[in-house]
Amino acid sequence: MQDIISVSQLTRYIKKLFSYDSILSNVSVIGEISNFKLHSSGHMYFTLKDEYSVIRCVMFRSQNQMLKFKPKDGLKVIVRGYVSIYEQGGSYQLYPEYMEPAGMGNLYLAFEQLKQQLEKEGLFRPGLKKKIPYLPRSIAVVTSPTGAVIRDIINVLFRRFPNAVLKLYPVQVQGEDAARQIARALDFINCHNAADVIIIARGGGSLEELWPFNEEIVARSIYKSRIPVISAVGHETDFSIADFVADLRAPTPSAAAELVIPEKEVLVKTIMDLRLRLKKALANMVQCERLRLEQLMKSPSMRHPLDKVNQKKLDLENYKRSIAEAVRRKVEKEKSTLSVLCGKLDVLSPLTVLARGYSITMKEGNIIKSVKQVHNGDELDIVFTDGKIRCLAEGEAE
Amino acid sequence: MELNLSYEEAVKQLEEIVQLLEKGDIPLEKSLELFQKGVALSAYCTKKLDETEKKILKMIDENSEYREEPLSLEDE
Numbered sequence A: 001m002q003d004i005i006s007v008s009q010l011t012r013y014i015k016k017l018f019s020y021d022s023i024l025s026n027v028s029v030i031g032e033i034s035n036f037k038l039h040s041s042g043h044m045y046f047t048l049k050d051e052y053s054v055i056r057c058v059m060f061r062s063q064n065q066m067l068k069f070k071p072k073d074g075l076k077v078i079v080r081g082y083v084s085i086y087e088q089g090g091s092y093q094l095y096p097e098y099m100e101p102a103g104m105g106n107l108y109l110a111f112e113q114l115k116q117q118l119e120k121e122g123l124f125r126p127g128l129k130k131k132i133p134y135l136p137r138s139i140a141v142v143t144s145p146t147g148a149v150i151r152d153i154i155n156v157l158f159r160r161f162p163n164a165v166l167k168l169y170p171v172q173v174q175g176e177d178a179a180r181q182i183a184r185a186l187d188f189i190n191c192h193n194a195a196d197v198i199i200i201a202r203g204g205g206s207l208e209e210l211w212p213f214n215e216e217i218v219a220r221s222i223y224k225s226r227i228p229v230i231s232a233v234g235h236e237t238d239f240s241i242a243d244f245v246a247d248l249r250a251p252t253p254s255a256a257a258e259l260v261i262p263e264k265e266v267l268v269k270t271i272m273d274l275r276l277r278l279k280k281a282l283a284n285m286v287q288c289e290r291l292r293l294e295q296l297m298k299s300p301s302m303r304h305p306l307d308k309v310n311q312k313k314l315d316l317e318n319y320k321r322s323i324a325e326a327v328r329r330k331v332e333k334e335k336s337t338l339s340v341l342c343g344k345l346d347v348l349s350p351l352t353v354l355a356r357g358y359s360i361t362m363k364e365g366n367i368i369k370s371v372k373q374v375h376n377g378d379e380l381d382i383v384f385t386d387g388k389i390r391c392l393a394e395g396e397a398e
Numbered sequence B: 001m002e003l004n005l006s007y008e009e010a011v012k013q014l015e016e017i018v019q020l021l022e023k024g025d026i027p028l029e030k031s032l033e034l035f036q037k038g039v040a041l042s043a044y045c046t047k048k049l050d051e052t053e054k055k056i057l058k059m060i061d062e063n064s065e066y067r068e069e070p071l072s073l074e075d076e
Helices: A007-020 A105-123 A149-162 A179-191 A216-225 A241-245 A254-260 A264-298 A305-348 A348-355 B007-023 B028-049
Strands: A026-038 A044-049 A054-059 A078-086 A091-101 A139-143 A165-170 A197-202 A229-233 A360-363 A380-385 A387-392 B056-060 B063-068
Touching: A007 A078, A026 A054, A054 A078, A091 A105, A091 A216, A105 A216, A105 A241, A139 A149, A149 A197, A149 A254, A165 A179, A179 A197, A179 A216, A179 B056, A197 A254, A216 A241, A229 A241, A241 A264, A264 B007, A264 B028, A305 A348, A387 B028, B007 B028
Parallel strands: A054 A091, A139 A165, A139 A197, A165 B056, A197 A229
Antiparallel strands: A026 A044, A026 A078, A044 A054, A078 A091, A360 A380, A380 A387, B056 B063
């Protein structure tokens, strides 16, 4: 009978066999991720599968930290690692040391994933874009102090605006530390309020070389920046995450220098033109007023201002004369009427009749015109030309 | 005249004044007032354009302390 061994001994034996196998100790496998779990320890647990089989995988934190993209269910990946035994579980597992998306580039996927995530968070919202100041008093440039980019920017900038103020924050624009440096530069410039606008720039390069500008830390610093940020990364056809978050994307670094400040010469000319138009407009206006004044001075009433007054005076004189004439005529007429009436009055006056010897008989103040008015015993007054006497009537008319 | 305007705002105001005066349907006294304001604005704009002095600086970040020095690219 063979030696009896324990479960652990058997498991360890199998594990040893696996580790001696040249294929199992270093194998590349293609498959689709499922049941993906990121444990709080930082290790990744998932299975790789194809139509027929599955294999459990563990990717340790120390290895998965290097990943640019985020593994997830359904993603087809190529992993390289070793197969070993998980002794406590009695199962074999694949331990990937490296993983990349199958079919598309590693970085490309990482780019798409971060882009999607930040877009979902709203970092690219058009409403967030800050206005680039029209005439920045100082311009910060975050780029490499060596190479063509900073020289191009300086050339374009000072050609457009000879008295501009440029402040370079030198950073590495590729390599491991570049993203951290760029993010720090943005924070630093904001913290010290060192410029009115920031350009982050890099010349053209491969996706790997441009990678720092696709890193989350850079995107978040741009998002946080109170100072407007212009991104100018690579060539016109290269798009970086930084471009999406930035307030303005310039197709190239030189273009950024053109976008950041207007041409001073044009501005000066604009102001001069406006000043000229201003003067001309006022001169025109004064000229117009002068013409109008001259026109007014030429009018008859301005040339002979007393004509009207004299005319009125004359009219007044005429009116006066007519009124006097009318009054005089009226008085005359009244006078002659009066004398006629006076003559008539004379003829009719009872006094004249009395003077001729007639008398008037009155009873109780009324003139007696008939004997029938007189009764026996009536007191009558008889008026003569020189006075009156009272009489008593005796008898009556028959 | 003390102005607290951005260059952009000042130019905009100046343009508006010029257009108003060019239309010419405002009383002369008001136009004189506008003209004076326009002259002041144009002077202000010119001043704004010449406000800065050409500088090419390097920002130095020493433990978050801010410092500037002239940039000489030849040294790099």
